[in-house]
Amino acid sequence: MTSATPLLEIRDLQIGFKKHNHTVDIVNGISFSLQRGEIVGVVGESGCGKSITSLSVLRLLADNAVLNGTILFDGVDLAKLSDKEMTKIRGNQISMIFQEPMTSLNPLHPIGKQIIEPLIRHGKMPKKDMKARAIELLTVVGLSRPTEIYDSYPHELSGGMRQRVMIAIALACNPKLIIADEPTTALDVTIQAQIIHLMKSISEKFGTSFMLITHDLGVVAEICDRVIVMYAGEIVEEADVRTLFKNTQHPYTTGLMKSIPSAHETKGRLEPIPGAVPLAGEMPEGCRFAPRCAHAMDICMTKPLLTETGADHRCRCWLFAEKEGLHEPSLA
Amino acid sequence: MNHPLLEVKGLTKHYVSKKGLWEDKKVVKAVNGIDLTLYNGEVVSIVGESGCGKSTFGRCVLRLIEPTAGSVNFEGKSLLDLDAKSLRVVRRDVQFVFQDPYASLNPRSTVEEILMTPLVVHNIGDKKERRGKVERMMDTVGLSKQHLNRYPHEFSGGQRQRIGIARALILQPKLVIADEPVSALDVSVQAQILNLMQDLKEEFKLTYMFISHDLSVVRHISDRVAVMYLGRIVEIADKTDLYSNPQHPYTKALLSSVPVADPEARRERILLEGDLPSPSRPPAGCAFHPRCPYAVEACKSVEPILQRMADGRFAACHLLKS
Numbered sequence: 283m284t285s286a287t288p289l290l291e292i293r294d295l296q297i298g299f300k301k302h303n304h305t306v307d308i309v310n311g312i313s314f315s316l317q318r319g320e321i322v323g324v325v326g327e328s329g330c331g332k333s334i335t336s337l338s339v340l341r342l343l344a345d346n347a348v349l350n351g352t353i354l355f356d357g358v359d360l361a362k363l364s365d366k367e368m369t370k371i372r373g374n375q376i377s378m379i380f381q382e383p384m385t386s387l388n389p390l391h392p393i394g395k396q397i398i399e400p401l402i403r404h405g406k407m408p409k410k411d412m413k414a415r416a417i418e419l420l421t422v423v424g425l426s427r428p429t430e431i432y433d434s435y436p437h438e439l440s441g442g443m444r445q446r447v448m449i450a451i452a453l454a455c456n457p458k459l460i461i462a463d464e465p466t467t468a469l470d471v472t473i474q475a476q477i478i479h480l481m482k483s484i485s486e487k488f489g490t491s492f493m494l495i496t497h498d499l500g501v502v503a504e505i506c507d508r509v510i511v512m513y514a515g516e517i518v519e520e521a522d523v524r525t526l527f528k529n530t531q532h533p534y535t536t537g538l539m540k541s542i543p544s545a546h547e548t549k550g551r552l553e554p555i556p557g558a559v560p561l562a563g564e565m566p567e568g569c570r571f572a573p574r575c576a577h578a579m580d581i582c583m584t585k586p587l588l589t590e591t592g593a594d595h596r597c598r599c600w601l602f603a604e605k606e607g608l609h610e611p612s613l614a
Numbered sequence: 615m616n617h618p619l620l621e622v623k624g625l626t627k628h629y630v631s632k633k634g635l636w637e638d639k640k641v642v643k644a645v646n647g648i649d650l651t652l653y654n655g656e657v658v659s660i661v662g663e664s665g666c667g668k669s670t671f672g673r674c675v676l677r678l679i680e681p682t683a684g685s686v687n688f689e690g691k692s693l694l695d696l697d698a699k700s701l702r703v704v705r706r707d708v709q710f711v712f713q714d715p716y717a718s719l720n721p722r723s724t725v726e727e728i729l730m731t732p733l734v735v736h737n738i739g740d741k742k743e744r745r746g747k748v749e750r751m752m753d754t755v756g757l758s759k760q761h762l763n764r765y766p767h768e769f770s771g772g773q774r775q776r777i778g779i780a781r782a783l784i785l786q787p788k789l790v791i792a793d794e795p796v797s798a799l800d801v802s803v804q805a806q807i808l809n810l811m812q813d814l815k816e817e818f819k820l821t822y823m824f825i826s827h828d829l830s831v832v833r834h835i836s837d838r839v840a841v842m843y844l845g846r847i848v849e850i851a852d853k854t855d856l857y858s859n860p861q862h863p864y865t866k867a868l869l870s871s872v873p874v875a876d877p878e879a880r881r882e883r884i885l886l887e888g889d890l891p892s893p894s895r896p897p898a899g900c901a902f903h904p905r906c907p908y909a910v911e912a913c914k915s916v917e918p919i920l921q922r923m924a925d926g927r928f929a930a931c932h933l934l935k936s
Contacts, residue, residue, distance in 0.1 A: 327800035440889040441664075470663035471829065472886045475871035479885060497801065500873030523877045541805035543834035545857065545872040546879075551812070552834065554805030558770045 287357065288315035289458055289491050290339070295351035297334055297343065305348055306563045308334050310515040313588075316459070321485055321492040323506035323523070325499060325538075329559050331515040332495045336461045339493070340378055341368050356458065373400040377452040381464035383444035387436040393420075393447050394432035400454045419450040424480055442473035449480065456488065463495040478505050499542060503527060508594075511535050514560055514570040517588055521595040531597040533575045569600070577601055618687075619789055619821050620652040620675070620708075625684035627667070627674050631894070642894045644670045646845035647684070649920070652789065652821055659824040659832040662842035663868075665890055671842070672791050672825045676708055677701060688789070706736050709782035713794035715774030719766040725752075725777055726762040732785050747784060754817070755780045755810060772803035776810065783814060793825045808835060829872050833857055841865050844893055844901040847920055851927030862929045863906045900932065908933055 297309040309331040316322050324332045337343050339353055341360060353360040355376065360368065377400070380386040388396060397416040401407060407415065413432070420428035423446040436444055445465060452460050462481065466474040482505050484490055494506060502509055502523065509526045511519040511534065519532040530536050537555035557574040560566055566573050572582040581600050588598040597603075627645040645667045652658050660668045674681040677693060686693040688704060696704065712718035719728060729748045733739060739747065749759045755776040766774055775795060782790055795811070796804040808831065815822060826832050832839055833853060840850040841864065849862040860866045867884040886905045891897055897904050903913035912932050920930040 327802060442889050470827065470890070471871045472663065472867060473889065474873075475883065475885055478873070479883075498873065499801075499875045503875045503877045503879075504873045527875065527877055538801060539875065541802050542875060543805075543808070543830040544875070545829040545833050545869060546874055548833065548854070548857075552805040552809055554809060555802035556806075558772060558803060559800070 288354075289318045289320075289356060290316040290493070291352075291354040292335075292339075293352045293354070295335065295338065295353065296349070297331070297338055298348045299344070300346040300348060307565075308515055308562055309338070310565075311351070312512070312515075312517050314510055314517065314520060316491055316493060318458070319485065319489045319491055320508060321482075321494060321506050323494045323496060323502040323509045324512060325496060325502055325509060326512035327497060327538075327559055329514075329562065330512040332512050333463055335512075336378075336463055336493060336495050339461060340372055340376060341365075342378075370404070373457075374404045374455045375457055376459045376461065377455070377457045379445070379448050379452050379460060379462040379465045381467050383441055383448050383468065384436075386448060387444060389436050392433050392435055393439075397432075397447070397451050397454055400451065404455050406455055415454070416450075419453055420447070422453065422484075423447070423450045424476070425450075441469055442476060445469060445473075445477055446480070449477075449484070453484065453488075453490075457490065459491045459493065460484075461493045461495070464497070465494070466501060467496070467498070474501075481505060499538060511538075514565060515562070516570060516598065517596070518571065518598045519596065520588075521592075525592070525595055529592070529595070531591055531595070531602050532571075532599050533577050533601070534571045537574075569598075617654045618651050619654045619656075619689065620650075620823075621685075621687040622648060622650045622675060623685045623687075624649060625671065625674055625686065626682045627670050627679060628682045640894050643845050643896065644893055645674060645681070648842075648845075648847055650840060650847070650850070652823060654788075655819060655821055656838065657815070657822040657824055657836045658838045658840065659826060659836040660840050660842055661826055661829060661832045661868075663827060663890055665844075665893060666842040667845040667893070668825050668827075668842050669793050672710075672793050672823060675823070676705065676710060676791060678710070702735075706785045707787050708789045708791065709785060709787040711775075711778050711782045711790060711792040711795045714798055715771055715778050716766075716798070718778055719774060719781075721766055724763050724765055725757075725769075728766075728777060729762075729781055729784055732781060736785060738785070751780045751784050754783070754814070756806075770803075771799050772806060775799060775807050779807075779810065779814070783818060783820075786818060787820070789821045789823065791823045791825070794827070795824075796831060797826065797828060804831070811835065829869060841868065844891065844896055846901065846930065847928070848902065848931070849927065849929040850920070851929075855925065855927055861923065861927065861934055862931050863908050863933070864902050867905075867907075900930075 293313050295309055295312050298305040298307040326332045338349055349361060394416050397419055398412045401412050417428045417432055420431055425431050425446050466477050485492055506523050508522050510517055513534050519535050540553040541555060543549060555574050568583040568585050572578040586598050586600045586603055588596050589603050591597045591602045625645055625648045629642040629644060631640040648671055662668045670679060673679040675686055691704060726748060730744055733744045752759045757776055796807050824835055836853045839853055839856045840847045843864050849865045860869050867886045870884045888905050899915045900913040900918050903909040918930045918932050920928045922928055
């Protein structure tokens with residue numbers, strides 16, 4: 283499954299939104315890559331830019347978005363493609379699963395028609411074979427009575443079934459990459475467990491890569507190979523999943539872990555991160571987490587870089603940059 | 615602890631949907647005969663998936679929704695028999711915190727007006743005393759009194775939930791019913807609010823009924839936990855017993871579905887088949903039997919009743935011996 287070139291490589295991605303006469307920066311120079319067959323989790327709280335990053339890969343950003351940087355997908359820079367070329371990739375090589383299965387299906391069309399749509403759009407097969415393919419897909423995503431569901435409308439299905447249908451649509455053209463933005467957040471916990479299990483088996487069966495956007499570290503631990511933690515539009519830590527949980531480095535990641543209560547053990551008093559996420563356009567100088575960080579030092583007024591801090595481990599924090607001696611701190 | 619503050623018996627809420635042209639009347643049994651006792655100073659959580667009736671139950675207790683049948687006793691007063699005026703007096707002692715801090719605060723009122731209203735409604739103190747109370751309450755929930763003239767939209771989600779809590783506590787209630795008070799918040803802020811709620815409980819000697827779908831939050835905050843499925847309580851036990859040794863098959867499945875924030879942990883998972891059935895067409899017998907991996911013949915026809923088990927917990931399952 284591993285190959286020399288990553289499937290997706292994002293380099294120095296910057297995304298802002300024009301508002302009146304100025305641009306509000308949302309994503310501030312992020313770089314990461316995603317290997318073939320890999321499930322990468324992008325974690326962070328609301329407003330950290332994780333959804334915007336995922337939307338930018340599919341070029342689904344609003345018209346007032348300003349995008350800089352490169353998004354290499356299979357060697358092609360998606361950021362430079364024309365809209366027409368992009369439509370050939372969207373839903374075909376890269377597809378997306380959204381959070382709300384209630385609102386992301388068209389209520390006026392039967393399920394079958396919505397699964398067939400990408401097949402027609404991308405001219406994948408003769409029309410007569412499409413129904414069989416749609417029913418096959420409904421079976422793959424674990425829906426019983428697929429022929430019945432083929433003719434049903436979204437309102438006739440439950441939330442979990444709708445999310446399965448969304449996954450069937452995403453799988454229709456055998457994409458190399460599926461971007462899933464909070465795919466289980468709107469679902470009940472027993473249904474969430476089913477959907478996580480399904481995504482994992484799809485990745486194993488078809489070698490599909492997943493970019494999983496979530497705020498839930500539990501979901502990350504269950505399914506992801508590698509994790510990217512974002513805070514205020516920047517990557518603060520990146521590691522393979524075991525390392526991240528075992529050898530957490532960035533104070534923000536530690537803070538997140540300490541603030542979650544657990545259903546599997548009784549914890550003492552929670553240790554919340556004080557304060558709140560800074561607003562876009564009002565970012566603090568230097569390290570963006572410093573105002574909420576218990577370890578903040580003078581040097582944190584200077585922006586730390588995302589540096590290699592171990593095998594397959596990157597962290598943006600002076601605590602670790604100094605230790606490794608990779609970046610000589612220059613006091614501001 | 616031994617003094618019951620709230621006693622709910624057989625609380626039921628049925629919604630009757632209008633008869634269609636060719637259809638029979640449909641009855642949705644949202645809450646279907648719930649017994650629950652809350653003792654002074656306790657935190658009891660109601661946990662369950664969407665549509666299990668946990669929110670309806672919370673609202674029926676305070677008659678924010680009129681229940682169909684049953685009885686609610688609060689400090690010896692039967693709430694369902696009270697007229698509107700006497701009910702209002704009781705509501706001073708029983709307050710509600712809502713889920714959505716965006717929707718539950720009037721966008722056109724300043725924080726001061728929001729916090730002042732309960733005092734005015736219940737005719738407490740004069741203007742100066744009220745102002746003093748409001749300022750102290752702002753301080754208690756961790757907000758600055760300089761913010762009193764601001765409007766809800768000027769606050770973050772966490773701050774808004776603090777306002778919601780302040781509004782509930784300003785009348786110094788005995789019981790607070792909190793319906794998913796932290797589920798709209800980010801995890802780092804969620805922890806702040808949970809800690810605040812725990813501190814306030816100690817400070818004001820409160821009793822909480824905590825309604826949530828989040829099993830982790832529930833484990834953190836509760837003394838006792840009631841698990842609901844399709845309008846009924848299927849298991850109720852002390853927190854430690856329930857989490858370390860769940861008895862009802864649904865509780866077991868529910869707990870095993872919660873993702874573990876530890877990639878090294880490989881646990882046995884009970885993956886439930888299918889979805890929650892619609893409350894308008896609940897299955898015969900035990901409502902959980904179509905999804906239950908242990909279902910036997912009796913489960914399909916006979917509805918199990920909530921029974922006391924040997925260790926003192928209550929569970930509703932044919933397979934469990936009382």
